[in-house]
Amino acid sequence: GQNIDQPTEMTATEGAIVQINCTYQTSGFNGLFWYQQHAGEAPTFLSYNVLDGLEEKGRFSSFLSRSKGYSYLLLKELQMKDSASYLCAVGNNAGNMLTFGGGTRLMVKP
Amino acid sequence: DAGVIQSPRHEVTEMGQEVTLRCKPISGHNSLFWYRQTMMRGLELLIYFNNNVPIDDSGMPEDRFSAKMPNASFSTLKIQPSEPRDSAVYFCASSGGAYNEQFFGPGTRLTVL
Numbered sequence: 243g244q245n246i247d248q249p250t251e252m253t254a255t256e257g258a259i260v261q262i263n264c265t266y267q268t269s270g271f272n273g274l275f276w277y278q279q280h281a282g283e284a285p286t287f288l289s290y291n292v293l294d295g296l297e298e299k300g301r302f303s304s305f306l307s308r309s310k311g312y313s314y315l316l317l318k319e320l321q322m323k324d325s326a327s328y329l330c331a332v333g334n335n336a337g338n339m340l341t342f343g344g345g346t347r348l349m350v351k352p
Numbered sequence: 353d354a355g356v357i358q359s360p361r362h363e364v365t366e367m368g369q370e371v372t373l374r375c376k377p378i379s380g381h382n383s384l385f386w387y388r389q390t391m392m393r394g395l396e397l398l399i400y401f402n403n404n405v406p407i408d409d410s411g412m413p414e415d416r417f418s419a420k421m422p423n424a425s426f427s428t429l430k431i432q433p434s435e436p437r438d439s440a441v442y443f444c445a446s447s448g449g450a451y452n453e454q455f456f457g458p459g460t461r462l463t464v465l
Binding site: 275 | 383385394395397400402408443447449451452453454455456457458459
């Protein structure tokens with residue numbers, strides 16, 4: 243089975259940097275995904291890591307350590323519009339299935 | 353591309369009634385997923401189709417729930433009879449991007465009174 247843990251809530255200040263952690267235990271691994279979900283909307287894809295290391299995409303970066311079962315999403319130069327839930331999801335070996343963590347609700351304050 | 357299309361966007365019904373949710377995946381995507389999201393349980397996978405064939409339905413809560421995918425461009429999720437605890441947002445997603453990532457539809461907010 244899959245077990246994915248991430249903090250429930252985080253608060254940060256506009257312009258700052260925030261790191262959202264995700265740990266997982268899985269019976270199979272086929273990549274780690276991060277999704278953003280604004281209140282009342284659908285999740286949207288942010289990033290994908292399958293090899294160890296850092297993937298950077300503009301203000302957002304995602305890191306993966308497979309040996310530690312650990313990932314983080316780094317958001318730089320925070321903006322008010324970054325207030326949302328961030329979902330960590332692990333792909334298993336059986337096709338395209340994802341198991342989602344409970345999500346981290348990020349509140350960005352002025 | 354129009355993205356994943358779901359209907360209806362909102363559904364309010366009474367306990368015991370049949371509810372049918374509809375989904376049109378992105379053209380060319382081979383996999384389709386139905387999820388349910390609540391505050392208490394988060395985002396849960398209900399069932400997953402690959403090339404129109406159900407692959408894993410272990411997340412379907414009970415026999416009141418059924419899903420079909422008669423062709424590559426259409427899927428339904430049916431709840432019969434509906435109960436108040438079925439109230440949730442139901443998302444449909446299809447996969448096929450560069451990383452085989454999933455693209456979500458706007459969701460159907462279901463309220464069972």
